[in-house]
Amino acid sequence: MSQDDVHHLIIGRKPVQELLHTAPEKIETIYLQNRPGRDLHAIIDLCRTLHIKFKRLPADKLHHIFPGNHQGVIARIMSKGFCTLDEVITSSLASPFPLVLALDQVQDPGNLGTLCRTLFALGGGGIIVPKNRSAFPGPAASRASAGALEKIPMAQVTNLSRALETCARAGVPIYGAGLGKDAASLFAARLVLPAVLVLGNEEKGIRPGVLKRCDHLLTIPMAGTFDSLNVAQAGAMIMGQFLRTRHAQKG
Incomplete structure (x- = not known):
């Protein structure tokens, strides 16, 4: 130990x-x-x-x-204190890269830490996690985040679906990452910011009840034999595309 x-x-x-x-x-x-x-x-x-x-x-x-x-x-x-959901939304709207990650039962501390690190490096606004069946934001997650875990606002919520509903009422569109006939290619979809990006569990993806709260579903086209990426890898790719859109809007 x-x-x-x-x-x-x-x-x-x-x-x-x-x-x-x-x-x-x-x-x-x-x-x-x-x-x-x-x-x-x-x-x-x-x-x-x-x-x-x-x-x-x-x-x-x-x-x-x-x-x-x-x-x-x-x-x-916990290794860090949590913010309220309203504080995360407010922080995101004022951040250089107004994107909030909502992690639907992401359970690997390494994935949690890596996603924190990527979002913080890009100037992102905050993270929302459900109280149950989520990765413990302790030493393993902190190490993977290279210290970003302690710096980025994070809200822990009892019901993620209701939290997303609160974000929607604040005028923030909800994007979900996943597969399905209604999913648009990440590279062809119209991305707008501020936004919330929902990433699902490593094995099961986004739960149906949470998926219903998503306004748009994004998928990453695969040319190889794998049909999916690790959640931290997929999250980084999608965040990068949002950032590219952000710079294009400013330009």
């Missing part, structure tokens, strides 16, 4: 209980030893009340997360 990983763990019953009472929004997951005693029931009750994700693990797996005296409870905390 790296030193960075340890810095994102809260160890022991009392420290975790204190965190649940004072800053539950900082908690990504709480790990509890299987068959906890009565002294851990209060933590489980708080997790359920506050809708904090928790997992019960056997002792050896808990020891793998932290090999010291953990008292049967470990909390993993």
Whole structure:
């Protein structure tokens, strides 16, 4: 375990209980030893009340997360603070490259970090991620982002479809990346900014309910035998095309 990983763990019953009472929004997951005693029931009750994700693990797996005296409870905390959705929208509208990425259950921290790095390098506005089944914005994502994760505004939302609806009400068009008969070639589509770009899960793509919120669907034409790219690669290509359009509009 790296030193960075340890810095994102809260160890022991009392420290975790204190965190649940004072800053539950900082908690990504709480790990509890299987068959906890009565002294851990209060933590489980708080997790359920506050809708904090928790997992019960056997002792050896808990020891793998932290090999010291953990008292049967470990909390993993976020490496960055989250903004509100309104703050991300406002930041995007004022940014040099007014594009927001909405990541629909992208689960690989490396992909999250790489997308953050690309968007930040291009001057992008921010990122929206759903609360559940998304990559943990911790040390692995931070390393892949080369520090961009801590600098770019990110909103964590309970319902991504509703968040996209909020963006649409603000007058921001929604583009989705994927396949299908309604998808337009990235290189032929009319791209406008400000915009939101939705990128889907590494295996399943964009969920149907989220896809319904997209005004336009974009696809990258493939000449080889593969029918898709890694989500970070595809995201970089689409962001590059948006940037090209941005410069053409200014010119």
